[in-house]
Amino acid sequence: MGGAHMKVFYEADADLSVLTGKTIGMVGYGNQGRAQALNLRDSGVKVVVGNRDDEYAKAALADGFTPVPIPQAVECGDIVMVLIPDEVQPSVYESMITPHLREGQTLSFASGYNVHFNLIQPPRNLDVIMVAPRTIGREVRHAFERGGGVNADVDVRQDFTGSAWATTLALAKGIGCTRAGAFHTSFGVEAELDLFSEQALWPALFECLLTAYDILTEKGYPPEAVALELYASGEAADIFRAMAENGIFEQMKFHSPTSQYGVLSRQPGATGDHEQLVARMRQTLENIRNGQFAREWTREQEAGYPKFDRLRNAAWKHAINRADQDVRQLLDAGKSACAQASS
Ligand code: NDP
Numbered sequence: 354m355g356g357a358h359m360k361v362f363y364e365a366d367a368d369l370s371v372l373t374g375k376t377i378g379m380v381g382y383g384n385q386g387r388a389q390a391l392n393l394r395d396s397g398v399k400v401v402v403g404n405r406d407d408e409y410a411k412a413a414l415a416d417g418f419t420p421v422p423i424p425q426a427v428e429c430g431d432i433v434m435v436l437i438p439d440e441v442q443p444s445v446y447e448s449m450i451t452p453h454l455r456e457g458q459t460l461s462f463a464s465g466y467n468v469h470f471n472l473i474q475p476p477r478n479l480d481v482i483m484v485a486p487r488t489i490g491r492e493v494r495h496a497f498e499r500g501g502g503v504n505a506d507v508d509v510r511q512d513f514t515g516s517a518w519a520t521t522l523a524l525a526k527g528i529g530c531t532r533a534g535a536f537h538t539s540f541g542v543e544a545e546l547d548l549f550s551e552q553a554l555w556p557a558l559f560e561c562l563l564t565a566y567d568i569l570t571e572k573g574y575p576p577e578a579v580a581l582e583l584y585a586s587g588e589a590a591d592i593f594r595a596m597a598e599n600g601i602f603e604q605m606k607f608h609s610p611t612s613q614y615g616v617l618s619r620q621p622g623a624t625g626d627h628e629q630l631v632a633r634m635r636q637t638l639e640n641i642r643n644g645q646f647a648r649e650w651t652r653e654q655e656a657g658y659p660k661f662d663r664l665r666n667a668a669w670k671h672a673i674n675r676a677d678q679d680v681r682q683l684l685d686a687g688k689s690a691c692a693q694a695s696s
Pocket of ligand 1: 380381382383384385386404405407408409410435436437438439441445462463464485486487488489490
């Protein structure tokens with residue numbers, strides 16, 4: 354049996370009272386901002402939301418916060434949580450955060466990306482920490498409301514005050530993450546693993562899904578039935594959920610022997626030449642680790658996203674989008690017929 358070697362923090366490791374009398378200056382009220390602000394407030398922590406006056410500010414207002422401009426949230430925060438999209442953080446940091454920082458504050462990130470790739474370089478006289486939930490904001494909130502929480506990666510990059518770890522764990526607790534387990538990784542590990550699954554794992558899975566769709570529809574299988582089989586029924590999502598809860602191979606027990614034999618007997622090289630996949634994944638990882646991807650993405654943003662727009666247009670033109678709409682219509686028709694029958 355292998356041992357579990359990572360340091361993981363749970364409820365008893367964190368003390369919420371560290372945040373008593375402190376104010377959180379929350380920069381951004383989007384996916385993570387809203388969920389984390391609500392959870393922290395429910396945990397008894399004072400939160401001031403910083404956002405420009407628009408839809409997100411309206412959402413904050415509707416939730417009972419009084420949004421202020423970002424610089425003001427930075428000034429009044431003992432802890433400044435940067436919860437805006439990674440690609441806008443460097444410029445917002447320069448223009449609206451850094452001029453208002455003061456010695457001894459805590460700067461908290463929900464992803465390691467900008468600090469790890471040196472796109473944001475905080476001054477030495479601050480605590481710099483990370484509490485990065487491992488899932489989408491909606492689930493950060495829902496899990497908390499159910500009395501649970503979601504996992505997070507946590508790290509202290511800079512401990513100026515000597516209490517950065519206590520603050521990190523208290524924040525993780527206030528957000529609900531120590532209920533599930535806060536994993537001590539690092540800004541680098543968090544950022545690089547995230548990019549790797551986005552750039553190596555998901556493209557391979559997408560390629561498999563699209564190739565399967567193309568081949569099956571070419572052979573005359575109905576597009577809606579293909580979409581249903583591949584992902585639209587939710588079976589694929591159920592399998593991933595079972596992998597998370599039971600284990601990659603353990604979840605196979607929920608499938609028939611025919612299915613198990615099919616999966617196991619066809620597996621080696623299922624995505625093509627195995628050596629090619631290994632080489633592709635290694636190269637992707639190397640480009641993430643040496644900063645090449647971060648530089649490419651910064652250049653793309655500076656150029657106004659020409660390649661990103663081209664890629665998105667092409668993706669949305671794929672025939673599978675049509676099948677998506679059609680199968681959704683059929684599934685929705687089933688749901689509304691069911692609702693009518695029971696009313
Ligand atoms: P969102 O896209 O939901 O952020 C929207 C918020 O950012 C709004 O408040 C918006 O306000 C503000 N914002 C957007 N552009 C600007 C700008 N140019 N200037 C000022 N404010 C701006 O972000 P997420 O919640 O998805 O991500 C926040 C952080 O959380 C990131 O570091 C991300 O990596 C991390 N994270 C995200 C996860 C996710 O599933 N989404 C999971 C785990 C971590 P407005 O437009 O009104 O200015």
